[in-house]
Amino acid sequence: MNRFMFSHNVQKVAMLVLIVDMIALLATILISILNHATTASILQSSLLIVGYVSLFFCVFSCEKIEDEFISSLRARSISVVAIIAFVIIIVLDIVQLLLSPTGFTVLKEWRMEHFWNGNFIAYLAAAYLILLKISVKHYNK
């Protein structure tokens, strides 16, 4: 697996960038809300791009020691995230089918806004990363 992944140092740097980036992004969002701004600024878009890139590097980089147990933790985390994603998609599909045409449109719009965009993949990647980190930490005791 190591051949396809970045080194642990890449993860350390990416994690640091991600944390700083998220704090900066939240701060700019808060400022724009206080200023009643309706559109995202170029700064917010740039911070979001940096966030996505650093998240990518975090997800595709090794732990300090990458062995068979860590690989099994990775597999378990991916499985859990895949099941969650599958359930969300199936439940939304079923609910959408049961709704009236108006409700269908409302739900579809909500779904497009929150799930059927790039963010959905980023949420899943973040969930996978958090799960992996929690399980690695859990086995450190």
Next chain:
Amino acid sequence: MKNSLKTLRVKKGVTQQELADSLSVSRQTIIAIESGRFNPSTKLALKMSAFLGCTIHDIFVLEGTD
């Protein structure tokens, strides 16, 4: 599958970290094996038995349900 890794490790006077370092695995792996939550590969089991100076059967024992 039961294992007596912890007993054998303590008997040899080795810490979890030292064992992990000598087997080139993480400490989490040793913790998970000792608590019976992870079964190692044949390669790792062989490395363990070589390090502890015993056979694989001394470390790992099949239970009735296995």
